[in-house]
Amino acid sequence: xxxxxxxxxxxxxxxxxxxxxxxxxxxxxxxxxxxxxxxxxxxxxxxxxxxxxxxxxxxxxxxxxxxxxxxxxxxxxxxxxxxxxxxxxxxxxxxxxxxxxxxxxxxxxxxxxxxxxxxxxxxxxxxxxxxxxxxxxxxxxxxxxxxxxxxxxxxxxxxxxxxxxxxxxxxxxxxxxxxxxxxxxxxxxxxxxxxxxxxxxxxxxxxxxxxxxxxxxxxxxxxxxxxxxxxxxxxxxxxxxxxxxxxxxxxxxxxxxxxxxxxxxxxxxxxxxxxxxxxxxxxxxxxxxxxxxxxxxxxxxxxxxxxxxxxxxxxxxxxxxxxxxxxxxxxxxxxxxxxxxxxxxxxxxxxxxxxxxxxxxxxxxxxxxxxxxxxxxxxxxxxxxxxxxxxxxxxxxxxxxxxxxxxxxxxxxxxxxxxxxxx
Amino acid sequence: xxxxxxxxxxxxxxxxxxxxxxxxxxxxxxxxxxxxxxxxxxxxxxxxxxxxxxxxxxxxxxxxxxxxxxxxxxxxxxxxxxxxxxxxxxxxxxxxxxxxxxxxxxxxxxxxxxxxxxxxxxxxxxxxxxxxxxxxxxxxxxxxxxxxxxxxxxxxxxxxxxxxxxxxxxxxxxxxxxxxxxxxxxxxxxxxxxxxxxxxxxxxxxxxxxxxxxxxxxxxxxxxxxxxxxxxxxxxxxxxxxxxxxxxxxxxxxxxxxxxxxxxxxxxxxxxxxxxxxxxxxxxxxxxxxxxxxxxxxxxxxxxxxxxxxxxxxxxxxxxxxxxxxxxxxxxxxxxxxxxxxxxxxxxxxxxxxxxxxxxxxxxxxxxxxxxxxxxxxxxxxxxxxxxxxxxxxxxxxxxxxxxxxxxxxxxxxxxxxxxxxx
Numbered sequence: 150x151x152x153x154x155x156x157x158x159x160x161x162x163x164x165x166x167x168x169x170x171x172x173x174x175x176x177x178x179x180x181x182x183x184x185x186x187x188x189x190x191x192x193x194x195x196x197x198x199x200x201x202x203x204x205x206x207x208x209x210x211x212x213x214x215x216x217x218x219x220x221x222x223x224x225x226x227x228x229x230x231x232x233x234x235x236x237x238x239x240x241x242x243x244x245x246x247x248x249x250x251x252x253x254x255x256x257x258x259x260x261x262x263x264x265x266x267x268x269x270x271x272x273x274x275x276x277x278x279x280x281x282x283x284x285x286x287x288x289x290x291x292x293x294x295x296x297x298x299x300x301x302x303x304x305x306x307x308x309x310x311x312x313x314x315x316x317x318x319x320x321x322x323x324x325x326x327x328x329x330x331x332x333x334x335x336x337x338x339x340x341x342x343x344x345x346x347x348x349x350x351x352x353x354x355x356x357x358x359x360x361x362x363x364x365x366x367x368x369x370x371x372x373x374x375x376x377x378x379x380x381x382x383x384x385x386x387x388x389x390x391x392x393x394x395x396x397x398x399x400x401x402x403x404x405x406x407x408x409x410x411x412x413x414x415x416x417x418x419x420x421x422x423x424x425x426x427x428x429x430x431x432x433x434x435x436x437x438x439x440x441x442x443x444x445x446x447x448x449x450x451x452x453x454x455x456x457x458x459x460x461x462x463x464x465x466x467x468x469x470x471x472x473x474x475x476x477x478x479x480x481x482x483x484x485x486x487x488x489x490x491x492x493x494x495x496x497x498x499x500x501x502x503x504x505x506x507x508x509x510x511x512x513x514x515x516x517x518x519x520x521x522x523x524x525x526x527x528x529x530x531x532x533x534x535x536x537x538x539x540x541x542x543x544x545x546x547x548x549x550x551x552x553x554x555x556x557x558x559x560x561x562x563x564x565x566x567x568x569x570x571x572x
Numbered sequence: 573x574x575x576x577x578x579x580x581x582x583x584x585x586x587x588x589x590x591x592x593x594x595x596x597x598x599x600x601x602x603x604x605x606x607x608x609x610x611x612x613x614x615x616x617x618x619x620x621x622x623x624x625x626x627x628x629x630x631x632x633x634x635x636x637x638x639x640x641x642x643x644x645x646x647x648x649x650x651x652x653x654x655x656x657x658x659x660x661x662x663x664x665x666x667x668x669x670x671x672x673x674x675x676x677x678x679x680x681x682x683x684x685x686x687x688x689x690x691x692x693x694x695x696x697x698x699x700x701x702x703x704x705x706x707x708x709x710x711x712x713x714x715x716x717x718x719x720x721x722x723x724x725x726x727x728x729x730x731x732x733x734x735x736x737x738x739x740x741x742x743x744x745x746x747x748x749x750x751x752x753x754x755x756x757x758x759x760x761x762x763x764x765x766x767x768x769x770x771x772x773x774x775x776x777x778x779x780x781x782x783x784x785x786x787x788x789x790x791x792x793x794x795x796x797x798x799x800x801x802x803x804x805x806x807x808x809x810x811x812x813x814x815x816x817x818x819x820x821x822x823x824x825x826x827x828x829x830x831x832x833x834x835x836x837x838x839x840x841x842x843x844x845x846x847x848x849x850x851x852x853x854x855x856x857x858x859x860x861x862x863x864x865x866x867x868x869x870x871x872x873x874x875x876x877x878x879x880x881x882x883x884x885x886x887x888x889x890x891x892x893x894x895x896x897x898x899x900x901x902x903x904x905x906x907x908x909x910x911x912x913x914x915x916x917x918x919x920x921x922x923x924x925x926x927x928x929x930x931x932x933x934x935x936x937x938x939x940x941x942x943x944x945x946x947x948x949x950x951x952x953x954x955x956x957x958x959x960x961x962x963x964x965x966x967x968x969x970x971x972x973x974x975x976x977x978x979x980x981x982x983x984x985x986x987x988x989x990x991x992x993x994x995x
Contacts, residue, residue: 176934257956261945270967271937349791353967368772372791374968395990402992510985511599514691522684522988531993532984533680544693544776544981545797546969558967561955562933565945567818569825570954 153340160299160344163332164351167272167297170327174295175269177326179246182293185324186242189289190235192320193313197231203312204281211279211305219409224279224306234285237536241289244535247553248295262564267557269295274334274345274355274373275538276363279303283358284310288317288331290538294556299352301334301345310336346371353558356551358539361466376546376555378539381411381494382466383524386483386509388500389422395521396427396499397434403497403524405438409468411540412495412527416463416473418483419448424476428452431474440470447476463490480505484512491515493542495527516542516549576763583722583767586755587774590695590720593750597718598692600749602669605716608747609665612712613658615743616736620654626735627704634702634728642832647702647729657708660959664712667958670976671718685987690980692718697757697768697778697796698961699786702726706781707733711740711754713961717979722775724757724768733759769794776981779974781962784889799969799978801962804834804917805889806947809906809932810854811923812845818944819850819922820857826920826947828861832891834963835918835950839886839896841906842871847899851875855897863893870899886913903928907935914938916965918950939965939972 174182193200204226211221247267254264273296275287284300291298302310310333318328335341342363346355349372356376357367364377385403387396403414419427424447432452435442442448442455443462449455455474462473463486477483487496497519498509506520517527529537529550538556541547547555597605616623627649634644670690677687696719698710707723714721725733733756741751758764765786769778772795779799780790787800808826810819826837842850847870855875858865865871865878866885872878878897885896886909900906910919920942921932929943940950950973952960957975964970970978 172935175937255956257954261949263955265972268937368795374966376968392990398990398992406993406995506987512595514598514694515983517984517986519986520988522986522991523993525993526684526986526988526991527984531680532686533678543797545799548981549688549984558971560938561940561950561972563940563942563945563949564929565943565949567815567821568945568949569821570829570946570948572829 156335156338156340157344160334160341161348161351163299163334164272164348166329167299167332168351170329171269171271171295171297173327174292174297174330175248177295181326182246182295183242185292185321185326186238186289188324189317189320190238192316192323193231193235193238193285196316197228200231200309200312200316201226201228203308206308207306216305220279224281224309226281226309230282234282237282237286238289241293241536244293244553246293247557250554252559259568260566261568264562265559266562267554268560270556270558271353272297272299272351273556274299274301274352275358276301276342276345276355276367277303277358279306281306281309281313284313285317286536287538288314290536290553290556292330294553296556297330297332299332299334299345301341302336304336307336342366343370346373346375349373356539374546376539376541376551377543378541378551379411380466380492380542381413381540382416382464382490382492383412383414383494384416384418384487384491384496385414385524386480386487386496386498387417387419387423387427388480388498388502388505389420390502390505391423391499392501393423393427393430397431399497399499399521399523400431401434401438404435404440404472405470406523406525408470411466412524413468414472414497414524415465415467416475416490418475418477418486420480420483421447421476421478424448424451428476435472440472443471443473445475448474466492480508484509487513487515494540495519495524497522497524516540579758579761579763580767583757583764584771584774586722586757587695587771589752590722590755591774593752594692594694594718594720596750597715597720597753598671600718604749605669605718606665608715608744608749609661609712611747612740612743613661615739615746616654616658616661616708619739620651623654623732623735623739624649624651626731629731630729639728643702647704647732649704649732653705657705660705660709661712664716664959667716667976669716670980673977675982682991683989684991687985688982689985690977691983693979693981694776695720695722695774696979697722697724697775698781699724699765699768699778699790700726700781702729704729704732704736707736708740709959710961711737713959713976713979715753717976719979720753720755722755722757722768724764725759727759730759765789766793769796769798772796779962797969799962799964799974800966801964801974802834803889803915803965804836804963805839805887805913805915806835806837806917807839807841807910807914807919808837808947809841809903809910809919809921810843810846810850811903811921811925811928812843813925813928814846814922815924816846816850816853820854822920822922822944822946823854824857824861827858827863827895828893829946829948831893834889835947836891837895837920837947838888838890839898839913841898841900841909843903843906844870844899844901847871847874851899858895863895866894866896868898871897889915903931907932910936910938917963918942918947920945920947939963
């Protein structure tokens with residue numbers, strides 16, 4: 150209990166230091182922020198050595214504890230990867246500054262001049278998995294949008310994150326900015342997440358990136374505003390009118406390009422009218438691509454050798470080379486299936502029928518709805534945002550890929566000349 | 573416990589019916605929604621009689637239970653007030669439809685066509701005080717933005733709200749729309765609020781309107797996304813360079829125009845350089861306007877007869893003819909006072925110095941920051957939004973007056989021609 154109180158005080162103290170830094174960051178002009186971002190990029194390249202040493206310790210510990218090879222790969226840094234991460238900061242420097250952007254403005258009938266402008270959120274917390282690049286990306290995006298960052302990474306990347314943040318903080322100090330604009334929170338204990346998401350008044354926004362378990366605990370316990378990210382049970386629906394060659398390419402790309410990311414497809418639904426022609430060749434293509442199919446009875450009848458789908462298969466986010474597959478009698482049935490089982494991330498229709506495309510894009514209630522395109526395109530970089538801090542699957546505040554504007558709020562500035570409001 | 577489970581099931585069942593209605597509303601065109609709004613307005617005028625009878629019962633019960641006269645007045649309906657409420661629906665019909673508005677759009681380098689369009693939130697809950705007009709306003713704004721409304725009004729307006737909602741639902745049925753687009757939740761028990769704000773997955777957004785107590789309980793218990801509204805500890809700062817006649821008019825208007833609303837000023841801060849000249853006349857003007865002043869020592873020394881301010885006076889939202897008053901040595905001290913005690917609603921500076929105005933608007937972190945204008949202007953109608961569902965004092969999703977666009981979310985619609993994403 151005392152240890153927990155101490156940890157709480159540590160998190161709160163960091164948040165209070167972050168507020169002081171945020172107050173300074175909010176007043177910076179773009180030139181100052183870009184200079185800092187470039188200094189951070191240079192510093193990372195110049196100090197790759199200690200970062201790689203720290204990373205080697207994390208990787209060794211991960212290997213010893215039996216970390217899965219995919220996770221180990223994401224955790225591992227190389228000189229080339231550090232160079233790429235530094236390049237990300239340079240890209241953020243090249244993006245326009247969201248702060249000060251006028252969202253709306255008008256002069257009222259009484260002469261009051263109104264502008265709604267973007268301003269920083271203030272203190273932004275990130276909770277994330279063992280990917281060291283997120284540490285640097287989040288710090289860079291927060292800084293560019295005028296926010297102080299509280300970073301709560303995975304304990305399995307503790308040494309790497311500590312080394313990275315030390316380099317970033319030194320670079321900030323070097324250009325005269327407060328080091329506390331970027332702080333790493335203790336990560337040994339899960340309780341630090343709880344203290345972060347309940348630090349109401351001290352923290353303005355928390356973005357959890359991680360699995361359904363983390364998201365659920367954040368939803369239940371948070372008193373600080375949060376944005377849910379990254380759970381994607383994405384669907385591809387192959388309509389009766391689909392170009393079936395295109396459909397096959399798009400299913401394979403949506404599923405197999407990078408199965409571990411949230412925009413990969415987890416279910417394919419095929420219209421009954423084309424099932425007989427399409428399912429056998431799709432099943433073959435999926436098998437050749439290394440994908441295990443979990444199919445309903447009608448799909449399985451056309452694709453011998455696939456696994457039977459259980460009830461859970463329609464709701465699970467595999468994040469692996471597995472896909473659920475079913476046959477539906479209509480577009481309407483597909484839309485209802487998606488409404489029942491989807492996570493509101495990304496769904497695609499493959500069709501040549503404009504009415505079907507319009508019905509699908511209008512009725513499917515997801516962050517992104519694709520027509521004749523791979524679900525893999527839901528991504529901040531692909532969408533031309535230049536960066537991404539996460540993909541929101543909630544409807545409040547931001548939906549879909551989040552970048553710099555989504556890390557800001559707005560303020561109404563009203564200029565009068567002694568205006569009083571009549572009774 | 574069984575009663576609580578029953579109540580929970582009642583709220584959830586209403587939310588499920590609302591979802592069905594919302595799915596239909598999301599597909600309506602503006603013409604259909606406007607027709608329904610005008611039918612609702614006509615029905616209210618045509619059925620004023622039963623509404624007034626129901627209202628008389630609530631008012632009588634309120635008087636018996638010793639309800640404060642201000643609240644009684646807000647609860648009371650007259651034929652003229654019903655006409656005004658119906659007129660509000662007509663105004664909403666005349667507002668542009670936020671649904672379908674393209675927020676951003678582009679064609680990417682690979683030919684993918686992207687548009688981010690506004691779509692309804694889905695099921696929106698409102699928790700509010702004993703003002704029957706809110707029942708109709710919220711129903712109208714929700715309908716126009718394509719949302720189904722779950723209304724949880726005050727038990728002291730129970731009969732009035734039931735009569736109003738019956739009229740609105742009949743009008744919806746009359747134009748072929750689902751009556752469940754507008755539903756009243758049980759209000760006898762506070763627990764129905766809890767069931768509403770924890771109906772995650774069933775309800776997309778809850779807007780609590782009410783005092784600090786309601787807001788706090790919502791913040792602590794909600795698992796559904798919420799928007800905090802309406803707590804306003806607003807400040808007027810009179811700068812050294814202020815036109816003192818203007819300053820006096822603006823302080824009086826900010827405080828005394830309608831002290832019971834959230835945009836009224838609760839604290840005035842006067843720069844020391846003008847205190848000797850300004851404070852005595854301001855104190856007189858406040859006294860003549862019927863305002864009780866709670867002053868710090870320096871203010872009180874120049875305004876005999878005022879009450880001494882306690883520590884609490886700087887943090888309280890009086891919502892009455894009271895104001896806290898203090899003398900500060902600098903603009904910086906005023907800004908720091910506001911950061912410590914303000915609620916982030918509205919703050920005003922009275923100044924003729926452009927540098928002071930810029931510093932104040934840049935550094936004060938509130939939903940609205942005014943220069944030489946009354947705090948009373950922070951209002952959806954005044955800001956030209958045509959309506960208002962509440963004033964958000966949070967930074968997430970919406971900040972300041974909320975109207976139709978703030979009741980929507982967005983969806984990315986992506987059109988390709990067989991686009992796959994390269995590895």
